[in-house]
Amino acid sequence: MTSSNSLPIRHLRQFLFCPRIPWLQEVAAMQPLRPIWVTQGQGYHARQEFLSRRRKLSRYSTEDAELLFDQPVGCENPSIHGRIDLVLKGKDRVQIVEFKLGEGKPVPGQILQAAAYAIAAEQTFALPCPEFFVATGKKAKVHHYYLTAERRQEVADKVTQIQQTLADSVLPESSAQSNTQCSSCEYLNTCNDRD
Known part of the structure; x- marks a missing residue:
């Protein structure tokens, strides 16, 4: 389904949070202890899967679709792969839903990640995915978002940028803010050049 240099889709969100995270994971092969929010997220996803089976699909602008949870997807152009929280598979289209624990509006990295999942879902299921959703909070x-030509290009451009960063042996610069992003990063002790 995907080539050996396929990029995990989660790296899109991580790269926008801090470009060092994908580099530390892929180039430096550093896998820190799982932060507590990972465990919290797993419990949240399990709860959302349970609730999604009971909710009406009209919240996703559809009435009839097969629900596929934790669905593996991948594509060759761009070369990406991952697992989607929820795929709504209809007869003539698919839609994807990403669940995020935070209560606020989705941040750009989460939207870009979901757009990449939508592109991969199209190629995996050979069906169009004209829209996608990010569901937040309890x-x-x-x-609701549309998979526009601009979003497709943004995903392709960011995948290329990440692949170029991963091809470099030098730790990338980071624009992360130490009082916000850095303080909640599992690699905080690794990046000792931050103010």
């Missing part, structure tokens, strides 16, 4: 508030 009540899974639905945020």
Whole structure:
């Protein structure tokens, strides 16, 4: 389904948070201890899967679709792969839903990640994915997005940028803010050049 140099889709969100995270994982092969929010996220996803089986699909602008949870997807152009929280597979289209624990609006990295999943879902299922959703918080508030030509190009451009960063043996610069991003990063002790 995907080539050996296929980029994990999660790296799109991570790269926008801090370009060092994909580099530390892929180039330096550093896998830190799982932060507590990873465990919290797993519990949250399990709860959302349970609730999604009971909720009406109209919240996703559809009435009839097969629900596929933790669905593996991948594609060759761009060369990406990952696992989607929820795929709504209809007869003539697919839609994807990404669940995010935070209560606020999705951040750009989360939206870009979901757009990449939508592109991979199209190629995996050989069906169009014209729209995608990011559901946030305990009540899974639905945020609706379209897979536009601009979003497709943004995903392709960012994948290329990440692949170029991973091809370099030098730790990339980071624009992360030490009082916000850095303080919540599992690699905080690795990046000792930050103020």
